[in-house]
Every structure is written in C-alpha cells, then in structure tokens.
Amino acid sequence: MPLSVTVVGTGYVGLVTGVCLAHSGHQVTCVDIDQAKVDMLISGKSTIYEPGIEDLLIAGRDKGTLAFKTPESGWRDLIGDVTVVAVGTPMAPNGAADLSQVRTVVEALAAAADRPFTLVMKSTVPMGTGASLRERYLDQADVRIGYISNPEFLREGKALEDWFKTDRIVLGASDEADLVLMRELYDDIEAPLVETDVASAETIKYASNAFLSTKISFINEIANLCDCIGADIDSVSRGIGLDKRIGSQFLNAGIGYGGSCFPKDTRALDFIATLNGYQFTLLKSVIEVNNRQRLLPVVHVMRALPDLHERSVAILGLAFKPDTDDVRESPALDIVPLLAEQGAAIRIYDPIAADIAIPGAARVTDVWRALEGASAAVVVTDWVEFTELDWARVRSVMTGPGIIFDGRNCLDPEAVRSAGLTYMAVGREGQHRDDLA
Ligand SMILES: NC(=O)c1ccc[n+]([C@@H]2O[C@H](COP(=O)([O-])OP(=O)(O)OC[C@H]3O[C@@H](n4cnc5c(N)ncnc54)[C@H](O)[C@@H]3O)[C@@H](O)[C@H]2O)c1
Incomplete structure (x- = not known):
C-alpha cells in the first residue's frame, strides 16, 4: 500500500531516497531549506550528478507522486506517516x-507534530544518537513519534542500482509497529532485512565504512611495500581478491579514499571510541595511512622535479571518484595547494565535478588545456576519459619529462611509457624506483 512519505534534506541521499520511493509508488514530498535547490528540482533538473536520477525525478513529478517544498510555511503539514531525515552530518573540527x-x-518535527508518525533516521549518526533524540525531543512531543535507524549504504555514481538492488536493509527499532511500516515502505525491494535495536543499526553503518576504509588503507600499505621491493600490486591484488573470504572489491591501490563518507565516518568512529574510553588503534592507523597516501603525488612529483617554479602541473580529476560531481574530501584538495606552494602553476580539469575555487589553481574546461605545457600530470579521479587519452598527443603537448602520476592505477603503463612519457603509479612494478633511478 502506498505510504505518505516526507524526506527532509534533498542532498545525495535525500534526493535518491525521494525519487526511488516515489518510483516504488509512495506519495513523496522532499523538503529542503535551500530554495534554489527546490526550485531546480521542481523544474525537473537534478541538483546532483547521478546517472538515471533525472528520468525518475521527472517521471515522479509528472505522475504527481513526487513534490519538492521548503519548510517556509512550517513543518506541521509537511510531516508524512513516514518522515525520513537525510540532512548532512559533516565533520566538526574535532573530528x-x-x-x-x-x-x-x-x-x-517533534514540536510541530499533531498526529503520530514514524521518524526514519537515514543520516549517518553516531551510536547513542537515536536514544538521545528520543529522550530530548520525541518523547516530549504531544503525539507518539516512532523512531527507526535506517542507515544508507548507497554509492554515489551507482546510487539507483544500490537502492533497488541493495545488499541489505538495516532497520534499528524499539517498537514492532514501526518495523511493520518499514517493511511496507520497502515492500518491492528484495534484500535481506537486518532488524535490530537502534544502537546496533547505528553501529553497523560506522563499522561498514570503517571496514571498507581499512581494506583500502591495507592494500595501499601493501602497494607501498610493492614499490619498495619491486613487486606488482595489480597481481598481488588479484591474487588476494580471488580468495572468496577476502573478495576483490576495495583492493585497488592508489592515493586513498575521499568523499563525503569515509573520511568523516572513520574520524567520527575514532572520536566515539575515544569518548567511550577505548583506543581504536587499528582505525587510527587506517586514517593515518590514508592521510599520507593522498600526498604521494606531491612527494613523487617534487622528487622528480625539485624546482616547480615556472612549471605547470595538470590535475586530472577533482571529484573524489568517477560518476559523481562530489568533491568533498577529494585528494585534489590536499594535493593542489601543496604543489602551488612549491611554485607550480596548476590547471585542473574534471568533466563533471562541482565548481569550487581552490587557491593557487585554475579550472579549465578541456583536458588538453590542462595538459598544454605541463611538466607533470596527476590523475586524481579515474574517469574513463583519462584512461582513453591519446598518449602520443599527450606527449606532444606536455613539456620536459612529461610525468604522469597515475593516482588511481587506472592507466595502461605500457601505453603511457611507449609514448615517451614518464609513468608513475602506486605499487605497480616498482614504478617509482625505476623511473627515478
Ligand atoms: N553522500 C553519500 O554517498 C552518503 C551515503 C550514505 C550515507 N550518507 C549520509 O547521509 C546524510 C546526508 O548526506 P548527503 O551527502 O546527502 O548530504 P548533503 O549535504 O548532500 O545534503 C544535505 C541536505 O540537507 C539540507 N538541509 C540541511 N538542513 C536542513 C533543514 N533544517 N531542513 C531541510 N533540509 C535541510 C541541505 O540543504 C542539503 O540539501 C549524511 O549523514 C551522510 O553521512 C551519505
């Protein structure tokens, strides 16, 4: 049976949630305080780059199952039987x-409610948040407000696929009535349901992201070791990943994880652990390895080109991964200022990424403008456009040693080398040692 659903916050998670639930037949209202965003969504334009989302958005809007509003006239009439919270939980300065x-x-919502409803927390919130929100706000309301922790696991760039073909749906609840409603909400999605208490559901989200981050930092440590001993991380990753107990995903070595989730969620989990008197040593190392890994291109470009004055460097990719415009915590944000500080003129090219100003760098709209006259290029994002570059042409427009630092191990080393360029990567066939010898 279709439910009346309100989604609060129409960012990456909220917008996907809203359009997908409308597609499943529910009556959805998406609410955001950002008037410009709401206007754009009403006009049928997606505010995020996510393959397939605009078609669903327009279909829902035209069918009348998907509406976009601001809370300008108050929350009371906006509250749905199911009200999903998907606002941001960014990292505070202390982590x-x-x-x-x-x-x-x-x-x-608690102050405005004049009829019972179920509040679904999709924002990633630390363990104990559900209990404290209930005590502080929900239990003070005039009506019953149920609470469900329903963390989201979608990947940007594959969000629709992840929504409809998710590996699992996690529901943390303390009341069966709320669970019944949630089963109805997700009726059409075939996935294992993990029904548990609120604190466990909150923990599942942080533990999942911490585990995936650990896999990335682990393979990056192995890749660094490969560089020291002259082994090849591609073969090593394949050899490890074919073991079903390990699995091949998240074993791509490179300049580390970024994005709006892993960096902040690992830091937040470390903070929660510390606050509870536990030193999460493994997680601290995962974070430290990642912080170091994203500086590798700077270290190697500077080693190869000790004086960067009067040199230019191309940054290929600004989004934290391909198929998204999200630049939050992208390694480029660390790499660019450091290279600029060393005197390099930086030109950044990304086909989709959000337009943000990075001090010391110019954004260009064409990959060839970024590469023109550059002594080095750093591949930050593994967009297909970069893997398919004409390397002979790249060589002809770049100057000096023509260093290509492949921060995502996504290029064909032979193709780059045979064009006369200097190829560097992370753990691939002892690249740094050979090229710098
Ligand atoms: N981005 C992801 O891939 C992803 C994946 C899983 C979980 N999450 C989690 O989901 C949550 C949302 O992440 P996001 O990336 O979608 O965030 P976002 O920053 O893209 O979007 C948040 C939205 O909430 C709106 N908002 C803020 N305050 C509001 C208010 N008072 N009323 C109405 N709207 C308000 C903002 O205007 C913004 O549009 C976070 O907790 C994040 O950790 C994100």
Whole structure:
C-alpha cells in the first residue's frame, strides 16, 4: 500500500531516497531549506550528478507522486506517516559528527507534530544518537513519534542500482509497529532485512565504512611495500581478491579514499571510541595511512622535479571518484595547494565535478588545456576519459619529462611509457624506483 512519505534534506541521499520511493509508488514530498535547490528540482533538473536520477525525478513529478517544498510555511503539514531525515552530518573540527542539522530538524518535527508518525533516521549518526533524540525531543512531543535507524549504504555514481538492488536493509527499532511500516515502505525491494535495536543499526553503518576504509588503507600499505621491493600490486591484488573470504572489491591501490563518507565516518568512529574510553588503534592507523597516501603525488612529483617554479602541473580529476560531481574530501584538495606552494602553476580539469575555487589553481574546461605545457600530470579521479587519452598527443603537448602520476592505477603503463612519457603509479612494478633511478 502506498505510504505518505516526507524526506527532509534533498542532498545525495535525500534526493535518491525521494525519487526511488516515489518510483516504488509512495506519495513523496522532499523538503529542503535551500530554495534554489527546490526550485531546480521542481523544474525537473537534478541538483546532483547521478546517472538515471533525472528520468525518475521527472517521471515522479509528472505522475504527481513526487513534490519538492521548503519548510517556509512550517513543518506541521509537511510531516508524512513516514518522515525520513537525510540532512548532512559533516565533520566538526574535532573530528566528531556535527549533528546540528539533525537536531534542528528533529526538534522542529517533534514540536510541530499533531498526529503520530514514524521518524526514519537515514543520516549517518553516531551510536547513542537515536536514544538521545528520543529522550530530548520525541518523547516530549504531544503525539507518539516512532523512531527507526535506517542507515544508507548507497554509492554515489551507482546510487539507483544500490537502492533497488541493495545488499541489505538495516532497520534499528524499539517498537514492532514501526518495523511493520518499514517493511511496507520497502515492500518491492528484495534484500535481506537486518532488524535490530537502534544502537546496533547505528553501529553497523560506522563499522561498514570503517571496514571498507581499512581494506583500502591495507592494500595501499601493501602497494607501498610493492614499490619498495619491486613487486606488482595489480597481481598481488588479484591474487588476494580471488580468495572468496577476502573478495576483490576495495583492493585497488592508489592515493586513498575521499568523499563525503569515509573520511568523516572513520574520524567520527575514532572520536566515539575515544569518548567511550577505548583506543581504536587499528582505525587510527587506517586514517593515518590514508592521510599520507593522498600526498604521494606531491612527494613523487617534487622528487622528480625539485624546482616547480615556472612549471605547470595538470590535475586530472577533482571529484573524489568517477560518476559523481562530489568533491568533498577529494585528494585534489590536499594535493593542489601543496604543489602551488612549491611554485607550480596548476590547471585542473574534471568533466563533471562541482565548481569550487581552490587557491593557487585554475579550472579549465578541456583536458588538453590542462595538459598544454605541463611538466607533470596527476590523475586524481579515474574517469574513463583519462584512461582513453591519446598518449602520443599527450606527449606532444606536455613539456620536459612529461610525468604522469597515475593516482588511481587506472592507466595502461605500457601505453603511457611507449609514448615517451614518464609513468608513475602506486605499487605497480616498482614504478617509482625505476623511473627515478
Ligand atoms: N553522500 C553519500 O554517498 C552518503 C551515503 C550514505 C550515507 N550518507 C549520509 O547521509 C546524510 C546526508 O548526506 P548527503 O551527502 O546527502 O548530504 P548533503 O549535504 O548532500 O545534503 C544535505 C541536505 O540537507 C539540507 N538541509 C540541511 N538542513 C536542513 C533543514 N533544517 N531542513 C531541510 N533540509 C535541510 C541541505 O540543504 C542539503 O540539501 C549524511 O549523514 C551522510 O553521512 C551519505
């Protein structure tokens, strides 16, 4: 049976949630405080780059199952039987999750509610948040407000596929009535349901992201070791990943993880552990390895080109991964200022990434403009456009040694080398040693 659903926050998670639930036949209202965003969505334009999302958005809007609003006229009439919170939980300066957006919304919903509803927390919130929101706001409301922790696991760039073919749906609840409603909400999705208590559901989200981050930092450590001993990380990753107990995903070595989730969620989990008197040593190392890994291109470009004054460097890719415009915590944000500080003129090219200003760098709209006259190029994002570059042409437009630092191990080393360029990567056939000898 179609449910009346409200999704608060139409960012990467909220918008995907809204359009997908509308596609499943529910009556959905997406609410955001950003008027410009809401106007754009009403006009049928997606505010995020996500393959396939615009078609679903327009279909839902035209069928009348998907509406976009601001909370300007108050929350009371916006509350649905199921009200999903999907606002941001960015990293606070001390590494903790900043819950101010979540608290503002939950407080407003609890104060405005004049009929019972179920609040579904999709924002990633630390363990214990559900209990404290209930005590502070929900239990103070005039009506019953149920609470479900329903963490989201979608990957940007594959969000629709991840929504409809998810590996699992996690539901943390303390009341069977809320679970019944949630089973109805996800009726059409075939996936194992993990029904548990709220704190365990909150922990599943952080533990999942911490585990995936650990896999990435682990393979990066092995790749660095490969560089020291002259082994090849591609073969090593394949050899490890074919073991079903390990699995091949998240074993791509490179300049580390970025994005809006792994960096902040690992830091927040470390913060929670410390606050609870536990030193999460493994997680601290995962974070440290990642911080170091993203500086590899700077180290190697500077080693090869000790004086970067009067040289230019091309940064290929700004999004934290391909098929998204999201630049949050992209390694480029660390790499660019460091190279600029050394005197290099930086030109950044990314086909899709959001337009943000990075001090010391110019954004260009064509990959060839970025490469023109550059002494080095750093591949930050493994966009297909970069893997298919005409390397002979790249050689002809670049100057000096023509260093290509493949930060995602995504290029064909032979193709790059045979064009007369200097290829560097992370753990591939002892690249740095050979090229710098
Ligand atoms: N981005 C991902 O891939 C991803 C994946 C899984 C989980 N998450 C989690 O989901 C949550 C949302 O992430 P996101 O990337 O979609 O965030 P986002 O920053 O892209 O979007 C948040 C949206 O909430 C809106 N908002 C803020 N305060 C509001 C208010 N008071 N009322 C209405 N709208 C308000 C903002 O305007 C913004 O549009 C975070 O907790 C994140 O950790 C994100």
